[in-house]
Amino acid sequence: DIVVTQSPLSLxxxxxxxxxxxxxxxxxxxxxxxxxHLDWYVQKPGRSPQLLIYLGSNRASGVPDRFSGSGSGTDxxxxxxxxxxxxxxxxxxxxALQIPWTxxxxxxxxxx
Amino acid sequence: xxxxxxxxxxxxxxxxxxxxxxxxxxxTFATYYIHWVRQAPGQGLEWMALIDPRNAWAxxxxxxxxxxxxxxxxxxxxxxMDLNYLTSDDTAIYxxxxxxxxxxxxNFDYWGQGTLVTVSP
Numbered sequence: 001d002i003v004v005t006q007s008p009l010s011l012x013x014x015x016x017x018x019x020x021x022x023x024x025x026x027x028x029x030x031x032x033x034x035x036x037h038l039d040w041y042v043q044k045p046g047r048s049p050q051l052l053i054y055l056g057s058n059r060a061s062g063v064p065d066r067f068s069g070s071g072s073g074t075d076x077x078x079x080x081x082x083x084x085x086x087x088x089x090x091x092x093x094x095x096a097l098q099i100p101w102t103x104x105x106x107x108x109x110x111x112x
Numbered sequence: 113x114x115x116x117x118x119x120x121x122x123x124x125x126x127x128x129x130x131x132x133x134x135x136x137x138x139x140t141f142a143t144y145y146i147h148w149v150r151q152a153p154g155q156g157l158e159w160m161a162l163i164d165p166r167n168a169w170a171x172x173x174x175x176x177x178x179x180x181x182x183x184x185x186x187x188x189x190x191x192x193m194d195l196n197y198l199t200s201d202d203t204a205i206y207x208x209x210x211x212x213x214x215x216x217x218x219n220f221d222y223w224g225q226g227t228l229v230t231v232s233p
Contacts, residue, residue: 048223049223051221055219094159103159105156106156
């Protein structure tokens with residue numbers, strides 16, 4: 001199985017500041033067609049997860065442009081440019097290259 | 113609008129089985145895989161299985177193979193997850209989520225509301 005590792009596991013951010021979460025996979029998620037099979041999800045308190053970013057850097061429908069994904073191969077980053085109170089939650093990366101799909105441990109984002 | 117509506121919470125004894133349903137609406141059922149992901153209390157997300165609603169082909173994480181079965185009823189656009197030989201480690205919220213079959217990648221753009229399964233003596 002592909003192991004996906006996130007860091008940090010928790011993050012406390014001042015409103016308006018930037019936040020960054022790292023995700024590393026045990027093998028490359030890059031296919032020959034240039035697609036990186038890495039998605040980002042957020043799970044707000046008491047809610048189901050929701051898709052933020054797919055194929056490493058593509059924002060899902062309705063996701064504000066404050067959220068951006070980058071990286072390739074085995075190293076990926078989710079950035080929130082100006083954190084808002086509503087961004088509180090658990091952020092997960094997930095590799096979608098091969099079965100079984102595997103998630104990172106999750107990063108808890110809190111507002112200071 | 114797209115909806116995945118799951119059945120209600122369950123309480124089961126160790127060794128029993130549970131069947132959780134996921135009813136899809138607001139889109140063409142045959143164009144999206146349905147996956148199941150679970151979350152134990154205070155833990156992260158764990159992918160379990162997926163089913164192709166066109167032909168009921170399913171694949172399972174090795175950890176759950178032999179213990180979980182996915183089925184679908186195309187007439188009611190409902191997917192079912194059966195989990196057998198329950199232990200306390202199976203206490204979790206179980207989510208269904210859809211994934212576009214024709215897309216160049218896999219991602220879960222809509223999720224069900226989750227079903228809490230509690231396994232307790």
